[in-house]
Amino acid sequence: MGGVRTALYNYLYAKQAGGDFILRIEDTDSQRFVPGAEAYIIEALRWCGILPDEGVDADGHIVETASDRHPHAPYRQSQRKPIYRRYAEELVAKGMAYYAFDTAEELGALRAEAEASKQTFTYNAATRGRLRNSLTLPADEVSRLLEQTTDWTVRFKMPQNRIVAMDDLIRGHIEVNTDTLDDKVLWKRADELPTYHLANIVDDHLMEITDVIRGEEWLPSLPLHYLLYEAFGWERPAFAHLSLLLKPDGKGKLSKRDGDRLGFPVFPLKWISPEGEESRGYREDGYYPEAFVNMLALLGWNPGTEQELFTLDELAKAFSLERVVRSGAKFNPEKAKWFNQEYLRMRPIEALTAEFRALAPEMTAVRSDDFIGAVLSLMRERAHFAAELPEMTRFFFEAPQAYDEASVAKFWKDDVPAIMPQVRDFLAAVEPLSREKLEEALPALIHEREWPMGKVMNTLRLMMIGIAQGPAMADLLSILGREEVLKRMDRAIKTLG
RNA sequence: GGCCCUAUCGACUAAGGGUUCAGGUCGCCACCCUCUCAAGGUGGAAAUACGAGUUCGAAUCUCGUUAGGGCUACCA
Numbered sequence: 001m002g003g004v005r006t007a008l009y010n011y012l013y014a015k016q017a018g019g020d021f022i023l024r025i026e027d028t029d030s031q032r033f034v035p036g037a038e039a040y041i042i043e044a045l046r047w048c049g050i051l052p053d054e055g056v057d058a059d060g061h062i063v064e065t066a067s068d069r070h071p072h073a074p075y076r077q078s079q080r081k082p083i084y085r086r087y088a089e090e091l092v093a094k095g096m097a098y099y100a101f102d103t104a105e106e107l108g109a110l111r112a113e114a115e116a117s118k119q120t121f122t123y124n125a126a127t128r129g130r131l132r133n134s135l136t137l138p139a140d141e142v143s144r145l146l147e148q149t150t151d152w153t154v155r156f157k158m159p160q161n162r163i164v165a166m167d168d169l170i171r172g173h174i175e176v177n178t179d180t181l182d183d184k185v186l187w188k189r190a191d192e193l194p195t196y197h198l199a200n201i202v203d204d205h206l207m208e209i210t211d212v213i214r215g216e217e218w219l220p221s222l223p224l225h226y227l228l229y230e231a232f233g234w235e236r237p238a239f240a241h242l243s244l245l246l247k248p249d250g251k252g253k254l255s256k257r258d259g260d261r262l263g264f265p266v267f268p269l270k271w272i273s274p275e276g277e278e279s280r281g282y283r284e285d286g287y288y289p290e291a292f293v294n295m296l297a298l299l300g301w302n303p304g305t306e307q308e309l310f311t312l313d314e315l316a317k318a319f320s321l322e323r324v325v326r327s328g329a330k331f332n333p334e335k336a337k338w339f340n341q342e343y344l345r346m347r348p349i350e351a352l353t354a355e356f357r358a359l360a361p362e363m364t365a366v367r368s369d370d371f372i373g374a375v376l377s378l379m380r381e382r383a384h385f386a387a388e389l390p391e392m393t394r395f396f397f398e399a400p401q402a403y404d405e406a407s408v409a410k411f412w413k414d415d416v417p418a419i420m421p422q423v424r425d426f427l428a429a430v431e432p433l434s435r436e437k438l439e440e441a442l443p444a445l446i447h448e449r450e451w452p453m454g455k456v457m458n459t460l461r462l463m464m465i466g467i468a469q470g471p472a473m474a475d476l477l478s479i480l481g482r483e484e485v486l487k488r489m490d491r492a493i494k495t496l497g
Numbered sequence: 498g499g500c501c502c503u504a505u506c507g508a509c510u511a512a513g514g515g516u517u518c519a520g521g522u523c524g525c526c527a528c529c530c531u532c533u534c535a536a537g538g539u540g541g542a543a544a545u546a547c548g549a550g551u552u553c554g555a556a557u558c559u560c561g562u563u564a565g566g567g568c569u570a571c572c573a
Binding site: 026027028029031032100103104107108111115118119120122151152153155171174176177180181182184185187188189190191193195196200215216217218219220221222223241243244246248251252253298299300302304306308325326327328329330331332334335336337338339379381382407442443446453454455456457458459460461467468469470471472473 | 498499500501502503504507508509510511520521522523524531532533534535536537564565566567568569570571572573
């Protein structure tokens with residue numbers, strides 16, 4: 001969800017400015033490769049209607065070779081591997097980065113040691129002079145290690161005691177002293193791959209990215225990114241950092257577990273991890289993508305007006321980074337349902353009818369679109385999801401198999417058994433058996449005969465649908481039609497005695 | 498621990514120093530409508546974290562405290 005929201009804001013911002021939304025896969029961590037994740041991302045964005053202008057082809061596959069429409073291919077960082085080393089070396093040549101030969105074990109030991117004495121180990125100006133790198137080792141030793149070993153890295157040489165002044169489109173001005181930062185690894189010889197920091201800056205430059213809208217977790221590395229653009233002498237894009245989505249109850253950021261625990265999806269689409277663990281999705285839970293996207297857009301942004309329902313195009317028109325809120329937003333599953341309910345109501349009846357047929361093929365096989373449309377028009381306002389409709393409307397399609405005992409006990413007594421055959425005679429003769437006619441004639445009959453209104457109406461409903469709660473009698477009877485109404489009455493009179 | 502971000506009803510948010518005893522939406526409660534249920538209509542309860550300061554005036558600006566979050570990896 002958080003990822004989709006970030007993508008959505010990027011998309012809206014790009015569309016509003018008449019720009020392009022590019023999908024790039026940042027898969028530089030070979031250890032954490034997850035099969036199926038890339039296809040999942042593309043499918044999820046597609047379901048949401050967030051279609052990349054660049055990076056993905058019409059067939060839904062990531063583009064690997066450059067073309068007019070995809071001038072910056074390939075879009076998978078793992079396929080851009082040869083690009084990055086050059087840039088890392090460029091920084092070393094400029095004296096803004098250096099080779100580091102410390103092993104992961106050595107650094108781990110240093111960190112553990114520092115922790116034991118309640119201190120923090122930071123690889124920067126304060127410590128790099130004592131560590132094994134091209135700044136401290138003799139040149140011939142450096143050359144030897146570069147050629148003969150494969151576990152070295154290129155680290156950024158963080159300047160000493162410098163204030164980095166940054167501007168964020170959402171958060172405003174931020175300043176950080178470089179002494180609190182460390183010499184981040186930029187490139188790893190072991191897999192010849194860059195880390196996020198290098199790959200991101202190089203690719204954003206190469207792909208002509210003008211605006212970076214990403215999660216708040218990247219804010220601490222913004223100074224590094226500023227310094228990297230400066231080191232390369234490149235113009236930097238504008239940055240905007242979005243706050244996180246928080247769990248509905250308690251504290252902390254929204255996690256996969258919260259969905260399972262509280263009963264709502266955290267993923268746009270159902271996701272099955274390589275380990276076989278399943279997570280439900282908004283799509284499979286019956287949400288309309290329009291409702292999901294609308295809900296996400298309003299979680300951390302507002303239009304400044306009281307409008308809450310937006311199409312994707314309307315969102316693109318109304319969106320602005322100035323109106324993105326800075327604080328984290330707790331996700332509210334109830335409001336998500338409300339959005340879907342609103343979209344269920346706005347749905348064209350033809351579309352809803354088709355959807356309903358797919359949901360309940362046996363029940364609807366012999367029914368006309370007119371009949372189904374009449375049922376749905378009456379009943380859809382009671383539902384949050386289309387999937388609830390078949391059960392909710394079953395009594396229109398099938399006569400009741402049994403009569404609710406509590407309702408029978410409450411209504412099928414006193415003079416009612418004597419009255420109902422007379423109601424049947426009325427329904428057999430009334431002309432036409434329309435909603436308008438019944439709304440007027442049925443109460444009129446009840447008044448005229450001095451029958452108890454509630455008792456007769458509820459008993460009639462009980463006879464029609466098996467329980468005493470449901471739609472208004474005039475609607476119910478007119479949709480059911482005379483033949484079915486009389487059949488159900490006869491059966492109820494016979495069964496209830 | 499260090500660095501950074503954030504702080505208005507239960508939740509999402511509006512109010513950009515005076516037009517606000519803080520507005521809207523979801524949820525909750527009551528009433529109305531009514532043959533029941535739902536929907537709808539009307540109304541209600543419900544918030545500026547705390548403490549200083551600036552100012553004629555502070556939800557709004559400043560500082561501090563508290564609380565929450567993020568980062569602190571050869572992950573993104």
